[in-house]
Amino acid sequence: MPATTPDPAPAARPRSSIRSLLRLWPYVRPIRGRLATSAVVGVVASSTGLLIPLVLKWLVDGPVTDQDPSGVWLGGGLVLLLGVLEAGLFGLRRWLVARPLAGVEASMRGDLYRRLQRLPVAFHDKWASGQLLSRATTDLQILRMFLAFPLVFLFVNATTLLVGFCILLAQSPLLTLVLLGPAAPLVVLSMRFETRYALAARRAQDQAGDLATLVEESVLGVRIIKAFGRHRTQSQAFHRQARDLRGTELHKARLLSDLWAIIMTLPELAIGVALVVGVLQVSDDKLSAGTLVAFLTTALALRWPVESIGFLLAMSNEAATAADRYFEPMTTDGAESSAGAEAGTHPAAPRGDGLRMEGVRFRYPDAPAGSAALLCGVDLHIRSGETMALVGATGCGKTTLTALVPRLHEPTGGRITLDGADTAEMAVARLRELVAVAFEEPTLFSATVRENVAMGAGPDGAGEAEVLRALEIAQCGFVHALPDGLDTQVGEQGLSLSGGQRQRLALARAVVGRPQFLILDDPLSALDVHTEALVEAALRDVLRETTALVVAHRPSTVQLADRVALMSGGRITAVGTHPELLRDNAEYRRLMSGLDTVVEPLERSDAR
Numbered sequence: 346m347p348a349t350t351p352d353p354a355p356a357a358r359p360r361s362s363i364r365s366l367l368r369l370w371p372y373v374r375p376i377r378g379r380l381a382t383s384a385v386v387g388v389v390a391s392s393t394g395l396l397i398p399l400v401l402k403w404l405v406d407g408p409v410t411d412q413d414p415s416g417v418w419l420g421g422g423l424v425l426l427l428g429v430l431e432a433g434l435f436g437l438r439r440w441l442v443a444r445p446l447a448g449v450e451a452s453m454r455g456d457l458y459r460r461l462q463r464l465p466v467a468f469h470d471k472w473a474s475g476q477l478l479s480r481a482t483t484d485l486q487i488l489r490m491f492l493a494f495p496l497v498f499l500f501v502n503a504t505t506l507l508v509g510f511c512i513l514l515a516q517s518p519l520l521t522l523v524l525l526g527p528a529a530p531l532v533v534l535s536m537r538f539e540t541r542y543a544l545a546a547r548r549a550q551d552q553a554g555d556l557a558t559l560v561e562e563s564v565l566g567v568r569i570i571k572a573f574g575r576h577r578t579q580s581q582a583f584h585r586q587a588r589d590l591r592g593t594e595l596h597k598a599r600l601l602s603d604l605w606a607i608i609m610t611l612p613e614l615a616i617g618v619a620l621v622v623g624v625l626q627v628s629d630d631k632l633s634a635g636t637l638v639a640f641l642t643t644a645l646a647l648r649w650p651v652e653s654i655g656f657l658l659a660m661s662n663e664a665a666t667a668a669d670r671y672f673e674p675m676t677t678d679g680a681e682s683s684a685g686a687e688a689g690t691h692p693a694a695p696r697g698d699g700l701r702m703e704g705v706r707f708r709y710p711d712a713p714a715g716s717a718a719l720l721c722g723v724d725l726h727i728r729s730g731e732t733m734a735l736v737g738a739t740g741c742g743k744t745t746l747t748a749l750v751p752r753l754h755e756p757t758g759g760r761i762t763l764d765g766a767d768t769a770e771m772a773v774a775r776l777r778e779l780v781a782v783a784f785e786e787p788t789l790f791s792a793t794v795r796e797n798v799a800m801g802a803g804p805d806g807a808g809e810a811e812v813l814r815a816l817e818i819a820q821c822g823f824v825h826a827l828p829d830g831l832d833t834q835v836g837e838q839g840l841s842l843s844g845g846q847r848q849r850l851a852l853a854r855a856v857v858g859r860p861q862f863l864i865l866d867d868p869l870s871a872l873d874v875h876t877e878a879l880v881e882a883a884l885r886d887v888l889r890e891t892t893a894l895v896v897a898h899r900p901s902t903v904q905l906a907d908r909v910a911l912m913s914g915g916r917i918t919a920v921g922t923h924p925e926l927l928r929d930n931a932e933y934r935r936l937m938s939g940l941d942t943v944v945e946p947l948e949r950s951d952a953r
């Protein structure tokens with residue numbers, strides 16, 4: 346099932362940026378002291394800058410008018426000192442927050458990673474990996490930038506404006522009124538901009554996530570794309586999505602440039618008008634030249650706090666969107682709980698009853714409405730130490746049923762017990778210590794052979810002897826011929842292995858921990874007949890010590906099992922030994938003779 350972009354509706358819903366940003370509080374709380382100090386230092390720094398016009402006023406009205414060179418030198422030195430102090434304080438502000446903010450980003454990323462690990466397989470089936478990747482990278486960077494700049498500077502600039510206007514008011518109330526003229530239209534404009542920019546920012550961030558998904562799929566599926574000559578189609582899809590993203594980014598840039606143009610023009614106009622009015626006042630002797638110089642220099646110094654509002658608002662908006670996107674997977678329902686006994690504290694249930702399924706029902710959450718449940722009352726008992734083969738037509742739900750045992754999906758009805766203990770009540774960690782799985786599609790990680798195999802052992806890990814034993818059972822002799830033996834890197838960024846080799850390593854991983862319960866989903870499908878026979882011979886010893894459910898498509902795999910369960914119409918319709926079923930069950934005979942047919946949903950619902 347292809348992963349898709351999650352519900353795009355949030356982009357269309359109006360939301361409060363402030364409420365979205367307030368959700369960051371738990372992460373910001375530990376560094377609130379640092380942030381507050383950095384804000385205070387920022388205010389002191391910009392207020393220091395506002396003292397410069399006052400020194401200029403003193404310079405013009407005093408030493409310059411009196412033609413006193415030593416006074417001019419003193420004034421110049423003072424201006425230089427204030428400038429250096431301002432720069433130093435801004436540097437200190439930056440130093441105060443840089444390290445703590447990197448820590449906030451790291452802890453948010455850590456929480457998201459842990460959350461993604463705990464979210465059920467159903468969640469990952471639905472969410473595109475690129476979307477999750479962009480939330481864990483770009484969105485978190487945007488949030489760090491917000492905490493470093495807009496959060497502090499919206500406060501620092503607002504305070505600077507307040508202090509600045511008090512200074513202006515003290516110089517000339519009339520000229521201050523002239524300067525305040527554009528304030529009302531600027532506020533209205535900023536509010537309108539905020540709404541429109543928020544929608545564009547959300548769209549751009551979602552589109553970036555979709556693009557990341559497409560790139561990831563193109564890289565992972567490069568063999569298929571080449572083999573089927575689909576590079577042109579894939580590249581067209583890439584260009585289409587990249588064009589859409591570019592369009593949205595341009596739209597954002599247009600919104601920002603419109604706002605910026607007005608934010609730059611209106612204050613400049615107001616300063617121009619203030620200059621004309623001020624010059625008239627100086628010529629009428631209603632204002633000293635020094636006061637006019639100080640007023641205009643202060644007004645010019647306040648241009649930056651006003652002009653920066655545009656991009657501070659834009660960055661805050663993007664941060665609000667990033668916060669929404671970050672918290673979507675963080676607050677999605679269904680994370681695997683650690684309900685039940687804690688890992689390690691749940692006593693291993695006494696051996697005896699084996700694996701029991703009672704009336705197990707399941708339907709995928711995204712199955713079409715009104716369609717029949719995939720599993721509609723599975724009853725099956727695998728005795729302790731027994732190996733049960735699970736046979737059924739393609740698509741009848743065998744893999745799904747095996748995934749319910751380690752709770753990769755939660756059954757929608759019925760119960761599964763392991764030696765009498767209900768899996769629904771067990772801590773997930775404990776359950777997965779008891780049950781080992783090897784899937785038909787073997788996934789290896791970017792790690793050494795040894796690490797990939799040892800991953801299947803419990804929290805105590807596996808020693809060298811255990812790893813070698815598992816490799817031998819799975820007939821993985823080929824690993825000793827690899828360039829670095831067991832230390833050879835395999836997986837996505839390592840040496841490429843054949844399908845059969847990967848499958849055998851996955852099998853070694855499943856058996857390394859001597860699991861009490863073993864689930865094998867057609868584990869030998871990629872092996873040649875000779876290797877399959879060797880693996881089966883070695884597996885028999887392992888299977889004797891464990892309770893196993895083995896999905897089987899071929900008579901050779903079925904031979905591994907003590908008994909066979911036939912699955913059909915979402916239920917187990919027959920259980921018996923291979924010869925018994927061959928003798929008594931026509932469907933089983935058909936399946937084993939290779940005349941298998943794909944199960945259509947209609948057939949399933951008919952069977953009910």
Ligand SMILES: Nc1ncnc2c1ncn2[C@@H]1O[C@H](COP(=O)(O)OP(=O)(O)OP(=O)(O)O)[C@@H](O)[C@H]1O
Nearest residue numbers: 346470709712719738739740741742743744745746
């Ligand atoms: N994540 C999913 N969401 C919705 N439907 C799914 C999902 N995974 C599988 N299905 C559907 O459930 C049905 C059973 O799939 P499953 O893989 O369990 O069958 P199977 O018997 O193991 O098939 P095979 O023998 O080919 O491996 C199929 O129709 C499949 O399309």
